[in-house]
Amino acid sequence: MTIIKFHKLLFFIFIVSLLQLPCAPQAGCRSASTETQVSSGLAKNDTPSARFNTFNTLIRDGTISRNEGTKRLNTLLLELREDYSRRGGQDFSKNSWIFPVKGYDAKSIGGSNKGYSASGYDYFSGNRHGGHPSFDIFIRDRNQDCLDDQLGVPVKVLSLGGGMVVAIEGVWEQGSTLRGGKYIWVYDPGNELLLYYAHNGTLSVRIGDIVKPGELLGTVGRSGLNALKPRSPTHLHLTVLEVKDGRPTPLNIYQDLVGAGKVLSLGMGGKPD
Ligand SMILES: [Zn+2]
Numbered sequence: 001m002t003i004i005k006f007h008k009l010l011f012f013i014f015i016v017s018l019l020q021l022p023c024a025p026q027a028g029c030r031s032a033s034t035e036t037q038v039s040s041g042l043a044k045n046d047t048p049s050a051r052f053n054t055f056n057t058l059i060r061d062g063t064i065s066r067n068e069g070t071k072r073l074n075t076l077l078l079e080l081r082e083d084y085s086r087r088g089g090q091d092f093s094k095n096s097w098i099f100p101v102k103g104y105d106a107k108s109i110g111g112s113n114k115g116y117s118a119s120g121y122d123y124f125s126g127n128r129h130g131g132h133p134s135f136d137i138f139i140r141d142r143n144q145d146c147l148d149d150q151l152g153v154p155v156k157v158l159s160l161g162g163g164m165v166v167a168i169e170g171v172w173e174q175g176s177t178l179r180g181g182k183y184i185w186v187y188d189p190g191n192e193l194l195l196y197y198a199h200n201g202t203l204s205v206r207i208g209d210i211v212k213p214g215e216l217l218g219t220v221g222r223s224g225l226n227a228l229k230p231r232s233p234t235h236l237h238l239t240v241l242e243v244k245d246g247r248p249t250p251l252n253i254y255q256d257l258v259g260a261g262k263v264l265s266l267g268m269g270g271k272p273d
Helices: 003-019 033-038 048-060 066-086 123-128 254-259
Strands: 134-138 156-158 163-168 182-188 193-203 216-220 235-242
Touching (some): 048 066, 048 123, 048 163, 066 123, 066 182, 163 193
Antiparallel strands (some): 134 235, 182 193
16 A cells, blocks of 8 residues: 555545544534524514513523512413413323333432422522422433433433423533523423423424423433533433412422333324324
8 A cells, every 4th residue: 555545544534533423522412403403492473482481581590580570470371371272282181191201211210319309499590499309310321422322322302291382492502501401391281380301402392382292302411501511420300390379389290200101102103202
């Protein structure tokens, strides 16, 4: 082999190695940027869901008072409920809930007391909230590339129940202090719940989308201030708040997660994924 050919070979190997770099953990294991753009969560119209998203961002960033927030929340939830039923949204009981991480079950919920601690939590504290009224569902991802170690593919985040996508953060970059990373809020009017799915890698829904139990929301990722740190195993962070009396109150849904069905039980066809 001539020296020139050898250099060509080295150059070729260099290019191929660049193409095969694993997704960078520091970028929150995001995949194709086009997918992120498509699901950036920007609502085109002034819909109840878009208004809730704006409101939720004000709460998140601490730029609205608790009193004002409480007043606005009740009005917004009424509007969301009307919009949901007008657009054909159905109510699903907890009996039809689907475990929100495809291929996993409640055994993957981590932490002492299953990680659930409602003490100190307040929705109106936004990004500065205390407590952890939530369940962290860990996936098999020892090298933290957001791919299932056994299957080599991203792990799907599924909608636990039915409802409407009312808030989204579709953009998250390293250095952001946002704890939830790329998150999704779903409002379930039938059960009067707000469901929060955080640390996603990619999002597959938009604000205003109506979802059923088991429907694809996105993929498990590492987006979020702490979720990105190497000490944090890759997981979905799931919070469920009940809003019956106008105040979002944490709900311990551990038993519901244990009893939740798997999407495979619905068969291969249909919309749920
Ligand atoms: Zn968590």
